[in-house]
Amino acid sequence: MVAQTYLGAVVPDYATVGTADYTGDGRADVLWRHQTSGELWLWQMNGATIEAVTRVATIDPSFAVVASGDLNADGRADLLWRHQTSGDVWVWLMNGAVATSQVYLEPSQTSGITWWGWRTTTAMVGPTCSGTT
Numbered sequence: 001m002v003a004q005t006y007l008g009a010v011v012p013d014y015a016t017v018g019t020a021d022y023t024g025d026g027r028a029d030v031l032w033r034h035q036t037s038g039e040l041w042l043w044q045m046n047g048a049t050i051e052a053v054t055r056v057a058t059i060d061p062s063f064a065v066v067a068s069g070d071l072n073a074d075g076r077a078d079l080l081w082r083h084q085t086s087g088d089v090w091v092w093l094m095n096g097a098v099a100t101s102q103v104y105l106e107p108s109q110t111s112g113i114t115w116w117g118w119r120t121t122t123a124m125v126g127p128t129c130s131g132t133t
């Protein structure tokens with residue numbers, strides 16, 4: 001028999017955009033994003049139990065979370081953002097629900113690496129928060 005736990009219902013306006021260990025407790029958490037407003041919420045999980053629900057921020061919906069993973073090896077998952085039109089890529093280094101730094105990824109950071117996917121950009125505005133956090 002498969003163990004399953006009903007957690008409740010989430011309105012369809014929200015989509016999961018990440019499942020990774022954002023808090024560093026060794027357990028994967030769930031990141032939800034409101035598709036219209038851009039609001040981002042973190043469910044801190046302990047198995048099938050939601051231990052905490054934290055509003056991370058409201059981010060311009062033009063940016064999408066395209067990946068989660070521990071990019072700086074501090075034991076906490078980070079976020080990779082991509083602007084849906086310009087293609088600009090940003091990293092948020094995370095500590096739980098708090099973005100501790102924001103880094104723009106540009107070809108100059110990849111000296112010695114050739115990848116034809118880069119494009120010239122003029123926009124340098126990252127996935128900044130709007131409203132209160």
Ligand SMILES: [Ca+2]
Nearest residue numbers: 070071072076
């Ligand atoms: Ca990290």
